[in-house]
Amino acid sequence: xxxxxxxxxxxxxxxxxxxxxxxxxxxxxxxxxxxxxxxxxxxxxxxxxxxxxxxxxxxxxxxxxxxxxxxxxxxxxxxxxxxxxxxxxxxxxxxxxxxxxxxxxxxxxxxxxxxxxxxxxxxxxxxxxxxxxxxxxxxxxxxxxxxxxxxxxxxxxxx
Numbered sequence: 001x002x003x004x005x006x007x008x009x010x011x012x013x014x015x016x017x018x019x020x021x022x023x024x025x026x027x028x029x030x031x032x033x034x035x036x037x038x039x040x041x042x043x044x045x046x047x048x049x050x051x052x053x054x055x056x057x058x059x060x061x062x063x064x065x066x067x068x069x070x071x072x073x074x075x076x077x078x079x080x081x082x083x084x085x086x087x088x089x090x091x092x093x094x095x096x097x098x099x100x101x102x103x104x105x106x107x108x109x110x111x112x113x114x115x116x117x118x119x120x121x122x123x124x125x126x127x128x129x130x131x132x133x134x135x136x137x138x139x140x141x142x143x144x145x146x147x148x149x150x151x152x153x154x155x156x157x158x159x
Contacts, residue, residue, distance in 0.1 A: 094130065097123045107139040 016028065030037075046054065056063070070078035099117035101110065111132060118128040 094127055097127055099123055107135055110135050 067078050067081060071082050097117075099113070099120075099122040101113050101117075103110070105113070114123065114128050114131050114135070117123040118125055123131070
């Protein structure tokens with residue numbers, strides 16, 4: 001690996017040591033107890049963004065009326081905008097599936113049953129993947145619980 005190249009404008013430069021030996025996040029030129037760089041504080045009045053939002057809220061009825069009238073005239077983008085706000089987008093839902101599955105079997109046998117159901121066409125591959133992930137998560141939870149029980153038993157034995 002090669003050493004990083006130092007640009008000419010940075011040669012001989014070293015950072016200032018931290019004040020009072022404390023390294024703080026943020027601007028290193030600011031420190032606790034220093035005089036405010038803006039003693040007058042934030043100027044009164046609204047920021048440009050909040051002024052824009054306020055104007056939009058004041059004119060919301062007129063904007064809505066204009067969009068509705070455009071949609072009624074046949075403007076498809078206005079109609080799509082209105083419908084997107086009124087009718088929620090459809091979300092896909094998984095179908096319920098039924099296949100031979102023993103929830104008391106070891107995780108490896110459960111995975112084999114799921115893979116067999118996918119291979120036979122009883123379960124679609126994407127649903128099978130979701131079921132496999134659920135079995136894996138449950139297996140991890142069970143392993144953690146068993147490990148906690150073993151540690152507690154060992155602590156009790158050697159206490």
